[in-house]
Amino acid sequence: MSVPSDRDLIQRARRGDTEAFGELVTRYQTSVFNVCYRILYERAEAEDMAQESFIRAHERLPTFDDQYPFGPWIRRVAANVCLNHLASRKTTAEFDEERDADASPMPETVQETRERSQQVRNALASLPAHYRIVIELRHYQEMSYDEIAAELNIPLSDVKSHLFRARKLLAEKLHAPD
Amino acid sequence: MHLTDEQLNEYLDHEINHPAQLEIHLASCADCAARLAARQALFDEIESLPEITLSHNLAAPVTRRLSGRASLPRSLRLVVILQFTAAIVVLVFSAPFVVQFLSSSVASLQAPSLASVLLQVQAQWTAWLDMLSQLRLPNIPEIPVFELSSLFLMLAVIGASVLWLIGNGLLLRDQIK
Numbered sequence: 001m002s003v004p005s006d007r008d009l010i011q012r013a014r015r016g017d018t019e020a021f022g023e024l025v026t027r028y029q030t031s032v033f034n035v036c037y038r039i040l041y042e043r044a045e046a047e048d049m050a051q052e053s054f055i056r057a058h059e060r061l062p063t064f065d066d067q068y069p070f071g072p073w074i075r076r077v078a079a080n081v082c083l084n085h086l087a088s089r090k091t092t093a094e095f096d097e098e099r100d101a102d103a104s105p106m107p108e109t110v111q112e113t114r115e116r117s118q119q120v121r122n123a124l125a126s127l128p129a130h131y132r133i134v135i136e137l138r139h140y141q142e143m144s145y146d147e148i149a150a151e152l153n154i155p156l157s158d159v160k161s162h163l164f165r166a167r168k169l170l171a172e173k174l175h176a177p178d
Numbered sequence: 179m180h181l182t183d184e185q186l187n188e189y190l191d192h193e194i195n196h197p198a199q200l201e202i203h204l205a206s207c208a209d210c211a212a213r214l215a216a217r218q219a220l221f222d223e224i225e226s227l228p229e230i231t232l233s234h235n236l237a238a239p240v241t242r243r244l245s246g247r248a249s250l251p252r253s254l255r256l257v258v259i260l261q262f263t264a265a266i267v268v269l270v271f272s273a274p275f276v277v278q279f280l281s282s283s284v285a286s287l288q289a290p291s292l293a294s295v296l297l298q299v300q301a302q303w304t305a306w307l308d309m310l311s312q313l314r315l316p317n318i319p320e321i322p323v324f325e326l327s328s329l330f331l332m333l334a335v336i337g338a339s340v341l342w343l344i345g346n347g348l349l350l351r352d353q354i355k
Contacts, residue, residue, distance in 0.1 A: 018244050022241040
């Protein structure tokens with residue numbers, strides 16, 4: 001039996017087939033979770049928000065145009081959910097140190113790559129939430145300045161300045177001597 | 179003159195309308211080219227961050243939550259039944275009087291003043307309550323005939339309305355959240 005396409009699953013989910021929607025969750029849960037994690041930097045909270053994103057997406061499924069790919073849309077829904085969550089929380093999350101912990105021995109190059117990824121994550125996690133969001137929308141969701149301004153309901157000049165400052169802070173943190 | 183950091187950012191973000199001029203400068207200026215390369219390296223580092231794996235599959239909790247929403251709990255189903263019954267009772271009792279009111283209103287269509295409309299509504303309401311209070315069910319002797327006072331009827335209508343509001347409030351509680 002052939003694997004159903006996203007479009008098939010979306011149409012079945014619209015008709016009330018919960019299992020079809022479950023299959024969509026399985027396909028996109030990692031990317032959705034990563035969107036939430038990059039914005040919130042707390043594993044349990046990111047998992048909760050990823051779940052919430054799928055529930056919200058299910059509610060909005062009738063408005064989704066299935067001529068477009070499902071992935072970018074669900075990731076945008078997730079960014080919105082996290083944005084609203086941050087607005088309600090209004091506290092800076094502590095960085096989740098356990099996330100990539102792996103004590104198993106590994107080749108030196110792999111170890112170095114992981115350490116560098118960890119440094120990048122730490123630098124991103126240390127940014128204020130409104131800087132993290134513009135980084136997420138620009139670098140991971142590949143939105144234009146205009147789209148980000150519309151999504152966040154802020155002026156275009158703020159998008160540019162947030163991105164500029166966020167990148168400046170990242171560069172300083174990542175290139176600072178240990 | 180060197181390019182600004184903002185220009186380099188916008189160039190890498192594909193937000194420059196006419197990049198050709200900027201590219202001519204980059205081709206001839208080693209300093210700006212180096213700054214662009216450093217910036218590009220930062221962008222690459224951000225974008226090549228490996229994805230983190232989930233500790234468990236989200237499909238089961240999500241579908242459980244969706245299924246929970248689809249079927250109403252027993253208490254809520256009872257409210258719906260009560261609501262439906264109350265609506266039928268109110269409809270049966272009020273239908274003849276609504277018809278009477280409409281027929282008399284249609285017969286005298288001459289743009290009455292607000293005061294006269296209010297008086298008419300009040301008179302109809304009183305007449306309706308009086309008629310209801312005199313209502314008997316002579317053909318069904320097995321069922322005890324109630325003495326329907328205006329107060330009782332008013333309470334019944336208010337009760338049905340409250341029940342209706344509570345029922346709809348419960349049904350729509352997720353949307354309200």
